[in-house]
Amino acid sequence: MSHRLFFGFSLTPHRHVHRMVLLTFREGCPLTTLKQLYDLQELDLELDRAGAQIVTLTKRIQDDDAVSSARQALAQRRESIQQMRRQQARRTQDIRDLQTKANDQEARLYGGSIHSVKEMEALQSEVKGLRDQARIIENDEVLTLMLQLEEAEPAEVRESAALQHLEQERSALLEQWTSERSKLEAAMPMLRSKRQEIASACTPVLLAQYEGLRRVKQGQAVAKMEHGTCMGCRVTLPVRELQRVRNATNPVLCPICGRMLYAG
Numbered sequence: 001m002s003h004r005l006f007f008g009f010s011l012t013p014h015r016h017v018h019r020m021v022l023l024t025f026r027e028g029c030p031l032t033t034l035k036q037l038y039d040l041q042e043l044d045l046e047l048d049r050a051g052a053q054i055v056t057l058t059k060r061i062q063d064d065d066a067v068s069s070a071r072q073a074l075a076q077r078r079e080s081i082q083q084m085r086r087q088q089a090r091r092t093q094d095i096r097d098l099q100t101k102a103n104d105q106e107a108r109l110y111g112g113s114i115h116s117v118k119e120m121e122a123l124q125s126e127v128k129g130l131r132d133q134a135r136i137i138e139n140d141e142v143l144t145l146m147l148q149l150e151e152a153e154p155a156e157v158r159e160s161a162a163l164q165h166l167e168q169e170r171s172a173l174l175e176q177w178t179s180e181r182s183k184l185e186a187a188m189p190m191l192r193s194k195r196q197e198i199a200s201a202c203t204p205v206l207l208a209q210y211e212g213l214r215r216v217k218q219g220q221a222v223a224k225m226e227h228g229t230c231m232g233c234r235v236t237l238p239v240r241e242l243q244r245v246r247n248a249t250n251p252v253l254c255p256i257c258g259r260m261l262y263a264g
């Protein structure tokens, strides 16, 4: 039987695969119904989906980046606020010390103990210097720190609330993801054992063909045929192909996509 006769039209790029399957079937392997292979595929697809979903859920469960970076940013914000407050307290104390010193020197100046004009002028200049220094610290440093704290403190409150919200949200999601993953993991042994049951009823040769096709056909080796259309490639097949699929005792491959056709 030529390939042309088998498919009823020109050779396709899959011809070697088709011929190999055809020859295998013609060599007389025991009949494994397409229904079995189709059921096997349904289980394999379910296992694929569940496996992929478990991987996705595990990644989500492990990925703590959003919360940990928000937590880190808040810790940095708090540390910066503490530093500013400490600096503000230190510089405020420096101002007080300068003022106290200025007051003391002023008291000496007007206390009547100083008689020399030169000494008086020097003392006046020192008092002025101390007061100027205090003013500069107040204007340039303490006020700047106050302005910075006025911005940083409400930001810390906002960030803290946002982090709390994020943590609550993640905790709820973690619960949901963990439960979803547990359900999937719990379902796996049953799916695997069902798969094993069906697979062991298939002939090894046909099973190998099925698995080979699945690898190159995005997991879909068997395509359902509905209303004359192969659901694997969505191409409507010639009428005589439909007849062949319905009457065949061995699997017939779709001439377009090369999948095993299952009439359902």
Ligand SMILES: [Zn+2]
Residues within 6 Å of the ligand: 223, 230, 231, 232, 233, 234, 235, 254, 255, 256, 257, 258, 259
């Ligand atoms: Zn097809």
